[in-house]
Amino acid sequence: MCSTRHGGGRVRSTTPAEDRYIVLSAKRNRRTTAQQVANQFLAASGKQISRKTVVRRLRGGGLYARRPVVCVPLTRQHRTARLQWCREHHNCTEQDWACLLFSDESRFSLSSDCRRQSIWRESGTAYRPENIQEKDRYPTCSIMVRAGIMMNGRTRLHVVENGTMTGQRYIDEILLPHVRLFRGAVGDKFVFMDDNATCHRTLAVQACLDSKDIQRLVWPACSPDLNPIENVWDALGRQVPGRNYPLTNENTLIRALTEEWDKLPQQLLDNVVQSIVRRVECCITHRGGHISY
Numbered sequence: 599m600c601s602t603r604h605g606g607g608r609v610r611s612t613t614p615a616e617d618r619y620i621v622l623s624a625k626r627n628r629r630t631t632a633q634q635v636a637n638q639f640l641a642a643s644g645k646q647i648s649r650k651t652v653v654r655r656l657r658g659g660g661l662y663a664r665r666p667v668v669c670v671p672l673t674r675q676h677r678t679a680r681l682q683w684c685r686e687h688h689n690c691t692e693q694d695w696a697c698l699l700f701s702d703e704s705r706f707s708l709s710s711d712c713r714r715q716s717i718w719r720e721s722g723t724a725y726r727p728e729n730i731q732e733k734d735r736y737p738t739c740s741i742m743v744r745a746g747i748m749m750n751g752r753t754r755l756h757v758v759e760n761g762t763m764t765g766q767r768y769i770d771e772i773l774l775p776h777v778r779l780f781r782g783a784v785g786d787k788f789v790f791m792d793d794n795a796t797c798h799r800t801l802a803v804q805a806c807l808d809s810k811d812i813q814r815l816v817w818p819a820c821s822p823d824l825n826p827i828e829n830v831w832d833a834l835g836r837q838v839p840g841r842n843y844p845l846t847n848e849n850t851l852i853r854a855l856t857e858e859w860d861k862l863p864q865q866l867l868d869n870v871v872q873s874i875v876r877r878v879e880c881c882i883t884h885r886g887g888h889i890s891y
Contacts, residue, residue, distance in 0.1 A: 611647055612655065619643075620652055621659035628666075628717040628728055632656070656718055663716040667730050669823070669888045676820045681886030683818040684878045695874050696749040697787040698815060699780050701772075702822070703758065704831040706838065706855060707740035708845055725888045741848055743855060744772060747827050747867045751780065755859040757852055765800030773806055781812050791815040791825070823891045824877050826870035833866060834858055 612620070619642070623635050630638075632652040640646055656662075672680075719729045742758040753776040761767075781788045790812050792798045807814055822828050837858040838845070845851050873891075880889040 611645075611651055616643065616645075617655045617658065620655045621661060624656055624659075624661055624718040628719065630718075660720045661718040662721070664719055664724070666717050667724050667888070669725075669730050670820045672820055672887065676818070677886035679818045679886075680821055680824070680881055683816070683821075684824075684881040684886070687878055688882065690875070690878075692872050692875060695871060697784055698789040698791055698871075699746045699748045699753075699777065700791050700825055700827045700871065701744065701746035701753070701777070702793060702825055702827045702831075703742055703744040704828075704834075705740045705742050706835060706851060708847075708851060725884070725890055727887075730888060741851060741855075745827070745830075745859065746776065746780070747830055747871065748780070748784075749868055749871050750864065751783075752862075752864070752867055753777075753780070755856050757855075763795075763797045765797050765802045768797050768800075768803055769806045773803070773810075773812075777812060778810050781810060786811075789813050789815050791817060793817055793825075794819050823889050824874070824881065826874055826877070826891075828891060829870040829873075830862065830867060833862060837861070 616639070620635060620639060623638055624630060632649045635652045635656075636647050636649055639652070653663075717729055719726075723729055744756045744758060746753040756771060756776065758771075777790055781790075790807070792814070794817060797803070818824070834855065838851075838854045841854045841858075843850065843854075845854060877889060877891060881887075
């Protein structure tokens, strides 16, 4: 007859109640470090524990060190407008969205934010308010590009040269050379989407759209997470650093962006366009708040 004998092993340094206190301390301040939690525990209980012990207890409580999601600030008015817009377009099907040209601009830099700061959060809670780091500023030494995507198509990547983007410049550089061609190819069902920048809402721009019979989609403010092209910018940003030649100046950056934009598979663009249906439903679920994209 034999039986398994449990070894003594090392005595656990914290009790279950102390484990709950460690997890609660991290939840109260998501940006505190493991060492700071250990110091707080020492001040509260008089017991010395290591940083690794804190990490193990937090993992046992379902908390892991992750980078906070960066989103634009949303006011109550923004959330209300986003929720109303999503409810109005909730019944649109993928076929309806297939005739829409999603356009946007993005800034790419030779150096990006490393985002080394981490937070403690549970799995599946990245877009809760306490886990989000809101940001709406761009780094220096960068270039601005603009493009549009839709089902089975895309525009050329346009590099915005130095200077202010005015309404007339928007017409000459974006609407006439790019958007007008898609209007002629798609037909009467074509719909154009752009954001609420001042240069996009001038009387000259609206007159140009009316003259070309281009229908424009009303877009809620501060809603990059609803725009599928944001995922394309992210994919483009991941491809550029993998180039064979180093990115040392603006010319090499422009060359890399243009080449990688043309190489992006159309299936990727089609998938993100189809995701607009899920984005609308998710925004309604979150009552107009930040959503995952």
